Amino acid sequence: MRTIVIGLGLVLMLPLTAQPPKKGGPPAAVTEAIAVLHPTAGSKVEGVVRFTIHGDAVQVTGEITGLTPGPHGFHIHEFGDCSAPDGTSTGGHFNPTNMMHGAPDADQHHAGDLGNITADGSGKAVVNVTMKGMHLVGPMGIIGHGLIVHAKADDLKTQPTGDAGGRVACAVIGIAGPKKGPPK
Ligand code: CU
């Protein structure tokens, strides 16, 4: 009988040890998401992009390298699935409100339409855009979806893709940890 009681006690303790130290109350709100872009097959494009809540908007910041100079389409895609070597496993643009493709500041645009990033002569693009109405969690939340950098510019009008060509980098958008950057 004693072994049964001890055994039961251990079983009950296991889930407790797997939880964060803070007891009670709702989990802390998610205020930042992160996407680590990896090159697709034949590409050298990589980078880190952060999505940070500022009031009713999300600020998108980061650096992407290995690009050809000039503009490149930049979108959140439906699936957080970079398993295909060409990134097509991320599906089409993230579009939970069933809108047309467009510029991020246009009346009609997919929730995932981030427009273009522009690489300098060294192939580096600095990202810093503020997206009104973007959400990290909930039905419109971007976490769990994909992030794609394209080979060509998004013309901001061709349906439903912006005619941005192939996919040169792919990421899954996840919840950011409290530490910034790689451990030193
Ligand atoms: Cu795209």
Ligand code: ZN
């Ligand atoms: Zn779109």
